[in-house]
Amino acid sequence: MTSPHPDELLNAVAALPALPGVYRFFDAHGLLLYVGKARDLKRRVSNYFSRSHDGTRIGHMVSKIARLETTVVRSEAEALLLENNLIKTQQPRFNILFRDDKSYPYLRLSASTWVPAPTAGSGEGVSPPDPGHYPRMSYYRGAVDKRHQYFGPYPNAWAVKETIQLLQKVFRLRTCEDTVFSHRTRPCLLYQIKRCSGPCVGFIAPADYAADVRSASAFLRGETQSVLDELERRMMAHAERLAFEQAAEVRNQITALSKVLHQQAMESTTDQDVDILAVRVQGGRACVNLAMVRGGRHLGDRPYFPAHVEEGAVLAAWDDAAAAAPSEAPGAVEPSRSVEQRVLEAFMAQHYTGVPPPPVLVLGAPVDAHLIELLTAQSGIRLHTVFHPREHRRTWLDMAQKNAELQLARLLAEEGSQQARTRALAQALDLPDDALDRLRIECFDISHTAGESTVASCVVFEGHKMQNAQYRRYRIDGITPGDDYAAMRQVLQRRYGKLAQALRDDDGTAQPAQARLPDIVLIDGGKGQVGVAREVFEALGLDVGRIVGVEKGEGRKVGLEELVFADGREKIYLGADSAALMLVAQIRDEAHRFAITGMRAQRAKVRTGGSRLEDIPGVGPKKRARLLQRFGGVRGVAAASVEDLATVEGISAELAETIYRALH
Template identity: 70%
Template sequence: MAEVHSEQLLSEVAALPALPGVYRYFDAQGQLLYVGKARNLKKRVSSYFQKNHDGTRIGHMVSRIVRMETTVVRSEAEALLLENNLIKTLNPRFNILFRDDKSYPYLKITGTRETWRTAGPGAAPAILFPRMAYYRGVVDRRHSYYGPYPSAWAVKESITLLQKVFRLRTCEDTVFANRTRPCLLYQIKRCSGPCVDLIHVEDYARDVTAAERFLRGETQAVLDELQDRMMAHAEKLEFEQAAEIRNQMAALSRVLHQQAMDTASDRDVDILAVKVQGGKACVNLAMVRGGRHLGDRPYFPAHVDDATQIDEGMEAETESDRVADPAERLHIRVLEAFIAQHYLGAALPHTLVTSHPVGKGLIDALIEQSGARVHAVHQPREHRRAWLDMAQKNAEIALARLLAEEGSQQARTRALAEALGLPDDNLDELRIECFDISHTAGESTQASCVVFEGHKMQNSQYRRYNIDGITPGDDYAAMRQVLLRRYGKIAQALRAERGDELPAPRETGAADDAADAPGTEVVEPAGEAPKGPRMPDLVLIDGGKGQVSMAREVFVRLGLDLSLIVGVEKGEGRKVGLEELVFADGREKVYLGHDSAALMLVAQIRDEAHRFAITGMRAQRARVRTGGSKLEDIPGVGPKKRARLLQRFGGVRGVASASVEDLATVEGISAELADTIYRALH
């Protein structure tokens, strides 16, 4: 193995210190291959280059290493945290990688429990009467947040529960400030009607406090307080008020009985179960907050096979590496990778219940990072055992569903390749691009390009194209423009490879200066093509003979293969399942059959292109009609502030007619920013 590496690299390996740290391997193209941690950098890294790894995954990776970077740290815990931070941010090719998705929703209660006391008698009613809301984003210290919740459904279910018991308002402040009579929620006893002064500020504040205590798991204390208040009213012969509190207690008791997974002993717990099968893995995360089981969410890592086989080829460094059973060791590695990446820089519950034992070093690193005591429990008992059993079952179900879906998708890819005579020797790399045009009576025309590769839609490679310089409503001209912009540079690169010095044809006019908006909504320069001069294996066009003829003209002009173009023509009555495929190279139309797996894949890709085009068109149309771009151009006015301004004043015209003082009353708008907005709009 040593002979394939440069002397400089081997000398760097030999000079490494015997200290804890993190190492990173790069290939000749600068791509990051692997990130690892070591208790002893010199010993760990040297073992990659001194042993014979031929014929293994680790050997394949080591043969590609041309450059190495290392970072020395103070402890093994620091090395673990740095390793997973780099894995999350750099996406190395051979590491177990979990998608960074910690954007959990929260239940938000505006203001604080003491707002009504500190705000003063002149405060706005919306401040004196806090509201409950679903929230996702950066937390604000001025408000209270409860969660996180595993799904939006769990938050909304909790809001409904609190409406039944504590009757807190959920309406927006603008609606609340303009009510003249109670809304329907008051009529069905889901709100106490603070908007029209049907409840005193102190009584409402008491309900807010009780709701917050309930969310923190202090359910028995809430019931005791309600009972004391009920008895106090009864002693004063205030039977109507006592009956109201009795009904509130009954509602709370019903809720507690319905929540069979509740417990008073565990407030904040995360339950983690892992299942590995068929080269895929699933970690199911269930959450308990305030003693209430809020549901779960599955996570599916990438690169499981590569990373685990590389780890198997190295000497054991941790206790989990020394587990005798390979299957058990694999489960532990996946679980530890999830814990390290998921909780890096995130709030930790006090207890983790795990399906497999995790290393003490990992828990110590989490404690060092969070500054709070974290307790990991393996082989739990009683209610924790019930929670873990449920999480394990859900992990098995989620993984089985994923394997079934991937198997079905691979079968569809193979069926399409067979139906169209595409090469089937490497279907994992089969690439399909699909185009669609969307507009409303010629307004805000946009084209979409979606990509199918690796048996799934690759939404990070989606592109939107703003279409300009054509007759409004001319779909053929729009298709010509988008295909020229998409494949013009690729055709030029292919000509250069063949040694053809003729310049690639180019579309002139306003289209050359328009922007291509990718699926991530980041604007890129016009005509930017995918990296490398690679054409897709199939180009799907949402349309019949007319659109295919236009695509044929473009491909002839660019010197590209006509057999790549396939149009998806709607069938009789535009019914789903009756679509026919139209070819640009002269082949007869093909009907695959309504139950054909190949047609299902074509329809899936076509529908995704249509969805992506129409959502982009609607957003563009909304920006044009509301004048949103005027606000977008003002420094300091981001999406949230722009939304608040438009909501408060009913549109850009309302914002423009507002005074500086009125603008400054909007949340997040300072006096200086209000003055800037006023000047920009006048």
């Protein structure tokens, strides 16, 4: 039997080593189809090409394979890390794919530069307080700096901010930036309402503040009883010295902490850091609900909705079966795990290769013990999984499962509604409704402030939803300020110029994935903007029938918009309650939001001289980072005096003068 695959591919498979690694399958257009890992690359990959897979989803994927790439690694744990990094960044068509959250929010306690001295007094002195002696707590996303303390991750920003408010009530740590701290001459409102101890004006000694920081840190780690014991010792020590005012302050801290603990209704004093994962699959969609317990406190949960659920589950099941029993026929090995288990395993592999796992995982479905071993080896944290929990863990899992059901039901309802809107718009525009999943709409909008910092946005709607990863912004230059027509002409030429050339080169017979024209080009504007778009499309040799303008109705009232066409068709009014108009408004509003946020960022950069700091001779990346960190941003650097600038590590008096002159 002749193989449908090219000889180069089969020869590459035959030459694979029997070593651990990651393999990647590509189609003829270079599109990544599937990423997998293997303990033995040669045996695993050969399984795909040594048997017939006709009439199956495996066969559908295998028939598309035109090219193979592999990477050999030292261990299967390294293969797991590489596999899931590739899945998150490359988004292959046949893997269960979870959206890659770039970062999770943390609570950060900055490092302290204060060192106890034998002659230290009560904290009063002639020099102003140093912000480095009083660590700041703040909400944080991004790379971790080992000098500081980080607590989390938290499921959302709200959980971090609620924890900060809690710590303000009990431990009264500062949240102000260093630049604000350094320029205070009297306490702020937070001191007045007893949410800060006033370190900026010397109302608390560094030693006492450091004790509060230690207590807050212990509380965040779940060591609540030790915190209470330490506070009681401090209160008694103050009382023995007849410092009754200080003793009363500590007593108030104990009362506030006890009240907080009562309000939190902590179910456990033994479970400090736990993740609870529930999974639900329905209607071809899935939801994994992740609930987080940190320091013994239930911080909330977050839902995740994977793509390619059915295809990915089938591929993963066959992949594992073929690896376990390579000599058996594909149909002879029944999947050993359900779709829910496959989805949960995919989530754990992708999530915990980017975020350190807690030591305890409470799971809504059993997972392969081999995966837990690999995650343990990769993270260096010994993981304990619980599938049938009891007591408080059972309550946690029941809550997570209920939330997964509710979130999945909401998603299915929204997708059903969105599909109805897509169908209604296709019918209104006389488009075929047999391929609505591939209907692609690109919408453009222009934003500026009195001609300043003009930015154009392009947002993409495809597959019944907004495709955020495909959004683009265009900085508009070389036009008369405020000329929206010229801005629209420039963005359309830049967006479709190369695409039109690529289509001409292919004679219209082939369109690679990146060279596909949208079915609808939506313009936020009336006849004038549509006329400009028509001129651009005619010059590029593109179909002007794709252009649709959204014209404001009488009095510019919402719901009275009309659609204007570039090919001469009469404009149409969809109706205020039309599902098609709802979709048009959704896409147009998203384009407007994306444009205006880009314009504001560009305007802020221009007005604050965001690039001027980079242009100063002698200020490299490290010095620039130190300046921005010390003064909280470019504006803070510009507001600082020469003497303040010279206090930054690596900034000499001469360089401080140069920076000051450049920013003024």
